[in-house]
Amino acid sequence: MQQAPNVRAPAGASGSYRSSVEECRSTCYDDPACSIWELSTSEGCWFGFSDACTRDAPGATTMVAGERVARSCKVGWANEQRTDYVQVFGIIGAVAVVFACCATAALLVFFAGDERASSGGGRPRKSRVEDSETE
Numbered sequence: 001m002q003q004a005p006n007v008r009a010p011a012g013a014s015g016s017y018r019s020s021v022e023e024c025r026s027t028c029y030d031d032p033a034c035s036i037w038e039l040s041t042s043e044g045c046w047f048g049f050s051d052a053c054t055r056d057a058p059g060a061t062t063m064v065a066g067e068r069v070a071r072s073c074k075v076g077w078a079n080e081q082r083t084d085y086v087q088v089f090g091i092i093g094a095v096a097v098v099f100a101c102c103a104t105a106a107l108l109v110f111f112a113g114d115e116r117a118s119s120g121g122g123r124p125r126k127s128r129v130e131d132s133e134t135e
Helices: 018-030 085-118 128-134
Strands: 036-040 044-049 063-068
Touching: 018 036, 018 044, 018 063
Parallel strands: none
Antiparallel strands: 036 044, 036 063
């Protein structure tokens, strides 16, 4: 927690805290890392991050306002572009088609080479028509 240097609550019970509360609140709201702010008549405005609450903290008995701030989104998300899923799946589909074509070409080369090897080397075989003519 850090103290806001220019925000002080009036010390008297008759004073109005409204302007000090607004200044302390806006100090916290302006800081994206701020998750809590507290205003005390004796300690002034404190803001920042804290997950511990205690009655023994300085100024705890003179607290007049405070708030735990819940932020719903990261700073800068409004400027980020949305994901175009049509484009993403289009790229994935194109890559899949390229892989399928490469796999088909590899299988054709493999089986074509296998047929040449099983045909008996370099000597061509006689067909049945040729066998019957020679007899």
